[in-house]
Amino acid sequence: MSDRMKLPEPIAAVVEESVRGVHRRVPGVTGCIAATVDGRLLEHVVDNTADPRRMAAMIGSMVALGETIGKEVRIGRSQFVVVHALDGILLMQRVPSRKELLVVATLARTTTNLGVVLHETRRAAGEIGEALDRWLQSSAA
Amino acid sequence: MKAEGQYRIRLDVSEHRRILVASMIDAAERHAGVLTSHWALSDGPLEPDASMVCDSASTDRLRLRVHADGRIQRELLLHWPVRSSELFASLNQAALLLNNRGGSPSAIPTTGMTASDAHVLLRDWRRLRRSNQYRLTLCAGERPLLAVDAITDRVTSLSPNIRRVRNLLEEGNVSLRWRTESELPAGKPLCRSTEVLWLLAEVSAGQGLLPELEHVAISLRGWPAEVVHGLPAWTTVLKLLRRAPATASDLLERSGCTPAELHWFLNGCLCSGYLRLGPILASEMQPLDASRPPVSQVGHFRRALTAIRHALGIPA
Amino acid sequence: MNEPKLVFAGTMGAGKTTAISAISEIPPISTDVANTDLDAHAKLATTVALDYGEVTFGKNSKLRLYGTPGQDRFDFIWSLLARDALGVILLVDNSRPAPLTDLNQYLDAFGDAIEQGRLVIGVGRMEEFPLPNLEAYLEHLDARQLLVPVIPVDVRRREDVLLLIESLFRQIECLLEVTTGGEPEDDWSELVRTAREGSE
Numbered sequence: 001m002s003d004r005m006k007l008p009e010p011i012a013a014v015v016e017e018s019v020r021g022v023h024r025r026v027p028g029v030t031g032c033i034a035a036t037v038d039g040r041l042l043e044h045v046v047d048n049t050a051d052p053r054r055m056a057a058m059i060g061s062m063v064a065l066g067e068t069i070g071k072e073v074r075i076g077r078s079q080f081v082v083v084h085a086l087d088g089i090l091l092m093q094r095v096p097s098r099k100e101l102l103v104v105a106t107l108a109r110t111t112t113n114l115g116v117v118l119h120e121t122r123r124a125a126g127e128i129g130e131a132l133d134r135w136l137q138s139s140a141a
Numbered sequence: 142m143k144a145e146g147q148y149r150i151r152l153d154v155s156e157h158r159r160i161l162v163a164s165m166i167d168a169a170e171r172h173a174g175v176l177t178s179h180w181a182l183s184d185g186p187l188e189p190d191a192s193m194v195c196d197s198a199s200t201d202r203l204r205l206r207v208h209a210d211g212r213i214q215r216e217l218l219l220h221w222p223v224r225s226s227e228l229f230a231s232l233n234q235a236a237l238l239l240n241n242r243g244g245s246p247s248a249i250p251t252t253g254m255t256a257s258d259a260h261v262l263l264r265d266w267r268r269l270r271r272s273n274q275y276r277l278t279l280c281a282g283e284r285p286l287l288a289v290d291a292i293t294d295r296v297t298s299l300s301p302n303i304r305r306v307r308n309l310l311e312e313g314n315v316s317l318r319w320r321t322e323s324e325l326p327a328g329k330p331l332c333r334s335t336e337v338l339w340l341l342a343e344v345s346a347g348q349g350l351l352p353e354l355e356h357v358a359i360s361l362r363g364w365p366a367e368v369v370h371g372l373p374a375w376t377t378v379l380k381l382l383r384r385a386p387a388t389a390s391d392l393l394e395r396s397g398c399t400p401a402e403l404h405w406f407l408n409g410c411l412c413s414g415y416l417r418l419g420p421i422l423a424s425e426m427q428p429l430d431a432s433r434p435p436v437s438q439v440g441h442f443r444r445a446l447t448a449i450r451h452a453l454g455i456p457a
Numbered sequence: 458m459n460e461p462k463l464v465f466a467g468t469m470g471a472g473k474t475t476a477i478s479a480i481s482e483i484p485p486i487s488t489d490v491a492n493t494d495l496d497a498h499a500k501l502a503t504t505v506a507l508d509y510g511e512v513t514f515g516k517n518s519k520l521r522l523y524g525t526p527g528q529d530r531f532d533f534i535w536s537l538l539a540r541d542a543l544g545v546i547l548l549v550d551n552s553r554p555a556p557l558t559d560l561n562q563y564l565d566a567f568g569d570a571i572e573q574g575r576l577v578i579g580v581g582r583m584e585e586f587p588l589p590n591l592e593a594y595l596e597h598l599d600a601r602q603l604l605v606p607v608i609p610v611d612v613r614r615r616e617d618v619l620l621l622i623e624s625l626f627r628q629i630e631c632l633l634e635v636t637t638g639g640e641p642e643d644d645w646s647e648l649v650r651t652a653r654e655g656s657e
Contacts, residue, residue, distance in 0.1 A: 003530045005493060037490035038503050039530055057530035061506040064488035068506070072486060101491055294590040330584050333591065333609065363595040364606040369624045379631045383604065414592055443633060445461065445518075446626045452514035453480060455623050 003053050005040040012043075014131035018124040019043045019104070026120050028112030030088065033105045034128060035059055037094070046107065059092045059105045066092075080118065086110075091117050097129035098136060104128060148236065149183040153196035154203065158221075162195060162203070165225045166232070168456045176229060178236035193235050207235045226307075226343060254310055254317065259345035262317050266291070266338065266412050267351060275319045279306070279337075286315065288325055289334045296337055297328035306337055310344070317341075335413040339367045342409035347401035350389055351408050353418060358386035362417040365410050374398045375406050388421060462521040463622070464538050465508075466567065467548030468559045469527030470498040472581055472612040474508045476548065477522045479615045480622075481510025485522075497528070505531065507538065535566050544575040544625040548612065551586040557597050564601065571603055574632040577625040579610040579617070 007015060015034045022032040023045040031046035039060030044052040066078035080093035088109060095102035106121045150166070152159045169176045180193075194206045205217040217231045262277065269275050270291035278299075279287040287306065288297045296306065310317075361382045368375050377396045381387055387395075393403050410416045450456075465473040469492075477485050488506035492498065508524030523538045525531065539545055545567050549556050560578070570576040580594065589597070594607045606624045610617040 003528075036493040038493055038505050039526075039528070040493060053530060054533065057505075057528075058533060060490070061488070061526070061531060061534060064490050065506040068486060068488050099491070101493060293587055294592060295587065330587070335591075361604055362599045364604045364628065366606040366608045366624055369606075369620060369627055376627065376631045383631070414595055443630060446630065448514045448518070449461075449512070449520050450623070450626065452512055452520070453619055453622065455619050455626075 003040055003057070005036055005042055007042060008135055011128075011131050011135050015043045015102075015128050018127045020045055021127075022106055022120045022124045026108070026112065026116060028109040029106055029117065029120070030109060031107035032121075032124065033059060033107075034095075034124075035103050035105075037064070037101055037103055042102065048107075050107075055105070059103055063092050063094055063103045067094075080121070082114070084110075084114075089114065089117060091121050093121060093125055095125045095129045095132065097132040099132070102128060102132065147179040147181065148193065150180045150193045150195060150232075151183050153194060155197070158197070158203070162223070162228065165223075165228050169225070169229055169232075176232055176236070178232070180232060193232075205231050205235060224343075254315075254341075254344050256345045256348045258317070259341040260348040263338070263341050263345060263351055263408055263412055265319065266341075267353065269319060270412075274321055276322060276325060277317060277337075278320045278325065279310070279315055279317050281315050285320065285325055287331065287337075288320075288328060289337050291334060294334050296331045296334050298331040299326050299328040306332065307340055310337075310340055335367060335409075338412040339370075339405075339409040342405050342412065345408065346405035348404065350404055351411055354389055354407050354411060354416075356388070356421070357418045358388060358421045359392070359407065360386040360417045360419070361410075361415060363415040365406075365413065365415045367409060367413065371406065372398075372402055374402050378403065378406055386419065386422075460519045460521055461543040462523055462538070462541075463625075464542045464545045465522065465524045465548065466535060466539075466545055466563055467525075467527060467579075468550050468553060469503060470500055471527060471548035471550040473524035473527070473548055474504060476546070476579075476612040476618045476621075477508050477510040477524050479612060479618045480512060481522055482513060483511050485510040485524075487524075494528075503527070507534065529562055532566055535563075539567055539570055542570065542575070544577070544629060545570040546621050546625060547576055547578045548610075549578060549580045550582055551580050551589070552582040556580070557589055557593065560594075560597065564598075564603065571605060574604075574628045575625065576605055577621050577628065578605055578607045579612065579621045580607060581610060581612060583609040 006012075019032045019034050023029050030048060031044070031050070033044045033046065033052060033055055034042040035056035036042065037060055039057035041053050041056035044055075046052050046055070062081050062083075063078075066081035070076055070078035080091055082092075083090040088107060089112065090105060090107050091114075092103060092105040094100055095104055104121060104125045106117050106124075108117045152162055154162065163182055166176075166180055166182065170179065193208065196204050196206070201221050203219040203221060203223055205219070207217070217234065219227050219231060266277065269277075273292065277289040278285040279289070284300075286298070286300045288299055289295075290297060359382065361379075365379075368379065374397055378392055378398060381392060381395055389403065389407060392398070392407075393400060396403065398406070407416070411418075465476050467473055474485065474487060474489075486509040488504055488508070489502040490505050492500055492503040504524060504526045506526065508522075510522035510524075512520040512522065514520055520543075523542075525535050525538055547560075547563050547567065549560055549563075553559060564571065567576055578594070580591075583590075591607055591609070598605055598607070606628060608621060608624060610621060612618055612621075
């Protein structure tokens with residue numbers, strides 16, 4: 001039982017690079033986190049003092065809650081969830097893959113364009129999803 | 142023609158007692174295993190066969206007359222206030238008689254465990270409960286049916302077709318005794334031992350407190366979960382015990398319980414491990430006024446709980 | 458307290474979702490996702506935000522049923538859901554390696570509910586895993602000076618869930634101050650009266 005999960009090496013490398021890539025490419029991004037859908041921390045870069053493990057759990061909850069709410073209010077499947085706070089933005093989404101096991105989230109300053117945050121988060125999620133699918137395929141073979 | 146196990150009962154008693162008895166039967170109908178037969182209330186004349194009339198033998202007694210084969214087969218008397226367990230036991234006795242009509246009434250067991258038997262067993266339980274050598278067993282003749290074990294906190298069924306413990310005890314034909322481990326066949330867990338202990342406490346109610354409870358300060362060391370199946374008056378006892386230690390006589394004075402109700406509760410609690418006993422220290426005891434709760438506007442809260450119970454089908 | 462809420466808490470796999478399903482009159486709304494921590498529990502899906510169910514009482518009132526996620530990393534939700542709750546039903550799984558250690562964590566988290574006499578503990582799988590027994594639970598709670606009902610249950614059975622609720626209610630009633638009657642009828646009493654009339 002652990003709040004942190006160790007990934008198979010090929011996926012771990014992609015997750016690390018994708019998370020760090022978002023943080024590196026966008027100046028206003030102050031953090032990026034990858035976690036499992038059930039809230040276990042995989043990889044993180046966070047500039048402030050927020051606890052990444054707690055963030056991972058909360059991101060798992062928020063993404064699941066967003067999807068449940070989307071279904072409940074008949075607006076279809078949630079694509080992402082945003083918390084737009086006074087001092088920052090947190091954008092969270094599921095990693096698209098054949099087995100939906102992971103989530104990714106980006107923390108940014110309010111001055112950052114939300115579209116850019118969304119684009120970069122999607123890109124990271126896409127890269128991680130492809131790596132996960134490749135690994136699942138090779139494991140099944 | 143009614144199916145076997147379905148009988149009619151007419152309640153020829155005053156209106157408020159009629160409501161009380163009817164609600165007891167209604168509650169029992171909703172709990173599987175309490176009654177062995179179905180009893181339908183009837184206002185009209187009853188057929189002289191397979192039915193029962195419930196009337197007042199006097200102001201303080203309820204009379205149950207079992208009609209079968211065209212005559213009154215048995216008359217059972219219960220004292221007011223009638224305890225639900227007594228009523229259910231009587232209905233089950235009547236059902237046995239009606240199920241077996243044509244046979245000899247003498248074949249019907251007439252009594253369950255006596256109050257004094259139950260009281261002695263509870264005393265023994267306190268004395269022998271931690272012994273590895275003995276188990277309290279429920280027997281039919283010499284054949285053990287159940288073993289009550291203080292170590293594992295279990296009642297073990299030693300018979301493959303055991304019914305509810307309560308029915309077994311109330312219908313008679315069984316006895317409780319102590320046996321050594323080596324005398325017992327293997328069994329399987331059936332229920333918590335407290336189920337039997339609280340039943341013994343109920344049967345022995347009115348026989349007095351267990352000796353350890355006399356002249357000591359009583360406090361709670363655990364919340365007696367069995368209260369959920371018990372009497373509303375116990376709520377006040379719990380409230381008093383939650384505040385500070387109290388003696389049994391204080392509790393009797395302040396709770397509004399009858400002696401029998403209090404004996405049932407305290408003896409049951411003691412045998413189930415929910416009580417802490419200590420010397421009477423005046424500084425710890427509750428001043429008399431503390432037991433009188435202040436008036437406040439919490440009726441709405443209480444009524445909300447009642448409404449939720451109603452919605453969920455929990456008997457009040 | 459027009460829409461009181463009841464919270465089901467406890468370790469992963471203790472049966473919170475099952476308990477809500479046993480009494481909810483709507484299909485429970487859940488936030489189940491894949492369980493990636495099979496060392497913690499072998500089940501395939503786990504609740505990560507909340508479960509939700511409802512029971513209608515009176516004419517228009519709802520008892521809201523919330524299930525919390527079990528893992529302690531979700532403790533931020535526990536306190537959110539327990540705030541202003543009518544009560545907390547804490548489910549402990551006796552098949553886990555250290556049920557009393559599990560219990561401690563929840564007793565700490567739901568201290569306010571315990572203080573107000575609004576928590577009841579249901580112990581599951583006690584038949585297959587008899588230890589710790591109820592005396593051990595009593596001793597454990599006594600050492601922490603807590604008075605909380607502990608009841609062995611199988612929450613797959615509706616009557617066991619109702620037993621937990623009734624135990625909770627009895628405890629709450631015990632701590633309520635007694636009214637002497639004669640108070641003016643308020644919204645609640647009207648609600649209860651009409652609910653009774655409606656069901657008769």
